[in-house]
Amino acid sequence: MTDGSLAVVGLGPGPVDWLLPEAASVLGQATDLVGYVPYVARVPERAGLVRHATDNRVEVDRARHAFALALAGRHVAVVSGGDPGVFAMAAAVFEALEADPTFRAVPVRVVPGLSAMQAAAARLGAPLGHDFCAMSLSDNLKPWEVVLRRLTAVAEGDFVLALYNPASNARPARLGEALAHLRDLKDAATPVAFARAIGRPDERVHLTSLGEADPALVDMATLVMIGSSETRWVAGADGRRWMLTPRSYGRGTT
Amino acid sequence: MTDGSLAVVGLGPGPVDWLLPEAASVLGQATDLVGYVPYVARVPERAGLVRHATDNRVEVDRARHAFALALAGRHVAVVSGGDPGVFAMAAAVFEALEADPTFRAVPVRVVPGLSAMQAAAARLGAPLGHDFCAMSLSDNLKPWEVVLRRLTAVAEGDFVLALYNPASNARPARLGEALAHLRDLKDAATPVAFARAIGRPDERVHLTSLGEADPALVDMATLVMIGSSETRWVAGADGRRWMLTPRSYGRGTT
Structure with a gap:
């Protein structure tokens, strides 16, 4: 010792x-x-x-x-x-x-x-209120096929997904490919949020959907939160929207 | 207002x-x-x-x-x-x-x-070092078939899994069923840890494998951590073992 x-x-x-x-x-x-x-x-x-x-x-x-x-x-x-x-x-x-x-x-x-997904979840409402996965989109250390296989599994399990490292200068197209892959497997109306630099002075939140999510709005300081089939928006004070994945499952259309 | x-x-x-x-x-x-x-x-x-x-x-x-x-x-x-x-x-x-x-x-x-999985991960080493899922095993609010479908997806995606609420008085057999389901899909040697009440005076850690994991050792204060195909034990000081999921993927046998 x-x-x-x-x-x-x-x-x-x-x-x-x-x-x-x-x-x-x-x-x-x-x-x-x-x-x-x-x-x-x-x-x-x-x-x-x-x-x-x-x-x-x-x-x-x-x-x-x-x-x-x-x-x-x-x-x-x-x-x-x-x-x-x-x-x-x-x-x-x-x-x-x-x-x-x-x-x-x-x-x-x-x-x-x-962790960043918790900071993002706190700002967004309760997106992680039910089962979820956390993935890094970086393929520096794993083959891109593994990323795609895991995205498929996330969709098949109907998990909420917290995506870390969604963009890099070396691989700017990866997030777009990942979103396109998920669009083949999930509803275009699925709630998506880009939560950037949460807790820091340049914090920024962008609420969108899987169908309309624009990878150009995402940088390496962004956590991308993608809902399950149960995730939805809830109206709050002053017209703001919260992201909610309810505790119960099976009320929806799955 | x-x-x-x-x-x-x-x-x-x-x-x-x-x-x-x-x-x-x-x-x-x-x-x-x-x-x-x-x-x-x-x-x-x-x-x-x-x-x-x-x-x-x-x-x-x-x-x-x-x-x-x-x-x-x-x-x-x-x-x-x-x-x-x-x-x-x-x-x-x-x-x-x-x-x-x-x-x-x-x-x-x-x-x-x-969250409990972070406390558990800190005591265990780095089990969440790569892509992972978090699931609650409680089926109060979701059908058991959804739990099984998600466990299958976790195995197909080869995610690490953090299991919350693994036991309850009402449903003592559920963890055993979940482990049996995972044994059909994953290697019996997969590292598993039971991390109970981490940070509290009655904290207790039990290291085992998917093949040998005994549900009788688990209560509601336990977080069950189940490795991916890449997760392994690392020897540390005084003969202790750490649970490591490395940052890279694909060195192993998958």
Whole structure:
């Protein structure tokens, strides 16, 4: 065992109001921060806190670096946006641990955080009120055929779908292909919402339908929420619409 | 518009370390708490705070009561364990709003919280590191055939699965039936974890496999995590095992 330690810490979607006290406490005791530049930048300055901010594309290198620091006796916080367990750094850390048995000497802890789909759901109403799936549309790490197979399964199970990483500069057409695939399997009137940067100053919500959803309105900071056959709009105060997936199933037309 | 308001507030899995600052703030300003007895009991006493604790089985009645209080000018917090958006009170609140247009005069806000699957994932390692589904096994509000259809879809899409409400006194055999259904579709060696009451004093984790998973070890406070074909165990410090679903897909045998 080393005297050091490694914690994977979720910073949530952005605002400090959405940072868990456990995360704030672990960040307050860390000697070193490891993470993607904008996440490391979110943590307040403190005397003695060493920052190791890296590019986004080297997650396992970043995890290995964190283990090496911990083996040297440092208390390392690997910081991640959202929940580190959901399409974020926790998996990379355990992949690094799996690949190098010397890292087993490091005590590891995962500190959860609020994920983007939860922030989006809170703003939209209750889209995740019944069974749902969460998928990353990035195909950097999985074949596109797997994405399509999973979209088919989501439609066959009539799940609500929260889509992460819906757009990238490298693959701008992917979301359009995914929506076209779902249109073959689901009703065009299915409620869809684009929830962008929820909780941050540039937050923006766009409500649409599967038939009319325009991928051009989506960027990498957007969470795309796609309803089940039961999902519907509910009128609220001041003419606003809420997205509701009711708790019961089978009242509808499926 | 009324001067009152209604907030649906997530208390998280239990510990105050996992209560978001936004939730603490809204609870601190509420005049009335509405919710299931044990959730209302979690909120600290405060002069002037009125508690309306109700039985678990009347969620829409509870939501209607909350709207009536808000229409009378009260600032009502409808409290929910975990994330109110995930198998909890947010959907009931918007169902009540949908059913009674007079409730549109009430400003509504959803305050998210950490959900049980995130607490479980943090303790287990990184089981939700890739695409996953969340399902409630309760069939109070949906036909059992829908549950089976969705389990089939989860297997066909090779998703990780987080199962909420896996057991109940009324239907003790349901989890056994669900596991038997999944055994027909997935490898018996698939990693499975029972994560019970994570974050609370009686927290307990049991690691097993789909072939050996024993439903008798599961109660309603348990989150059942079932891996994809890529999910595996990783050895950690002191002989412990972590549950990892890696970020990449397709290295395995699928």
